[in-house]
């Protein structure tokens with residue numbers, strides 16, 4: 363099987379000498395649900411954001427669906443980017459706009475500007491938006507303003523928006539970091555279920571090792587901008603987790619009572 367995404371020797375240097383990514387080479391295959399873990403400052407967000415060029419890499423290649431994304435700009439970049447859905451930690455919804463319009467924003471790249479300004483969305487897009495919102499249990503919130511929702515509900519809207527874009531690849535940058543454990547559990551479950559149903563390739567940054575083990579088909583551990591683990595969840599031993607989070611064991615609970623309270627704490631390096 364050909365990879366959907368090939369990353370070759372990806373380097374990102376911020377400013378003069380903050381080397382956030384130190385030469386990452388990875389292939390991602392269709393249908394994988396990949397969770398990226400690592401301590402705070404390891405480079406997880408930078409890695410995810412380089413893939414869709416929200417952050418421009420300093421060196422390396424990003425070959426997605428046969429296109430060298432690192433070489434693209436303008437309209438060509440926007441076209442390729444429209445095949446990559448993104449879910450953000452802080453949701454990035456338009457607060458004063460209602461839920462369904464926020465979801466329909468996922469289709470903006472393929473909707474003519476005048477139509478989106480007039481709110482003239484395609485019937486099939488509206489139908490699918492409603493279906494998606496039902497799937498995540500938000501059928502009663504469709505016409506509510508986004509800023510009236512809870513964090514967990516907002517993130518579920520964020521998932522629907524990304525899915526309505528009909529992406530080949532879904533990126534999620536700490537999608538549950540701002541949520542309480544119960545909402546986090548619901549969001550992860552729904553993200554996983556929808557990705558499976560739509561046969562999407564999904565790359566998710568998480569601080570919670572337990573969720574990584576529960577949902578990932580493959581876990582990638584990043585430390586100081588380099589890959590230090592790449593394998594099946596069953597291969598991620600406690601010793602390996604300690605190695606990845608070296609010196610931060612005290613902030614990490616490996617087995618919480620509720621089975622979902624296993625956050626790896628952030629530090630302020």
Ligand SMILES: Nc1ncnc2c1ncn2[C@@H]1O[C@H](COP(=O)(O)OP(=O)(O)OP(=O)(O)O)[C@@H](O)[C@H]1O
Pocket residue numbers: 376377380381382400401402403404405406407408409628
């Ligand atoms: N815009 C930026 N300008 C300068 N340095 C940055 C910028 N963004 C990130 N960095 C630095 O790059 C390194 C990697 O940061 P990044 O946010 O990618 O890590 P992370 O693993 O996602 O961390 P966290 O889990 O805390 O979000 C850190 O040293 C960080 O301070």
